[in-house]
Amino acid sequence: MFEGQFWFMLVVLLLLAGVVGARGGADALGSAFGEGGGLLLRFGPVIVVSFLAAGLFQWLVPTEWVRENLGHEAGLRGILIATGAGMVTPAGPFVSMPIAAVLIRAGAAPPAVVAFLTAWSLLAMHRLVAWEIPILGLRFAAIRYGISLLLPVLAGLATRAIFRAP
Numbered sequence: 001m002f003e004g005q006f007w008f009m010l011v012v013l014l015l016l017a018g019v020v021g022a023r024g025g026a027d028a029l030g031s032a033f034g035e036g037g038g039l040l041l042r043f044g045p046v047i048v049v050s051f052l053a054a055g056l057f058q059w060l061v062p063t064e065w066v067r068e069n070l071g072h073e074a075g076l077r078g079i080l081i082a083t084g085a086g087m088v089t090p091a092g093p094f095v096s097m098p099i100a101a102v103l104i105r106a107g108a109a110p111p112a113v114v115a116f117l118t119a120w121s122l123l124a125m126h127r128l129v130a131w132e133i134p135i136l137g138l139r140f141a142a143i144r145y146g147i148s149l150l151l152p153v154l155a156g157l158a159t160r161a162i163f164r165a166p
Helices: 004-060 063-070 072-088 093-105 110-123 125-136 138-148 151-164
Strands: none
Touching (some): 072 110, 125 138
8 A cells, every 4th residue: 555655754754753852852752743743734735635636637638648749759849848838837846746747647758747847846937926026026037037948948858868878
């Protein structure tokens, strides 16, 4: 039922708990678990909803379309489509990472998924409009955005070259 990632994280949790308990005793351990529980209460529902949304996304996006437009044969066109999708994905990692996983399972090639995640990380329009322009100013945000425009495509092309290498 549980995969290796779960067991690895459980071991990390136990090791961290041991260190905190040894350094600060039961009070520190209780405080640390309280903080972690607070984060779980705050973000747990978002994670659950985002995974459910990813499941709906998987059902809505036809596998054949993903293979044709983002698969290995899509080439540069697939990288560009994925870059555009990453730019307009209006959410944080709780949504973008499950979407990337859905794309992989549906047949998207690694270069397209790397381009999607890179574009989401660097070029998400919602962050540009809601955060960067208001906080950093239009000129700075536009320069940063313009400089970053080619990076998802370059990351996708680099990924393609790595996957082609022997």
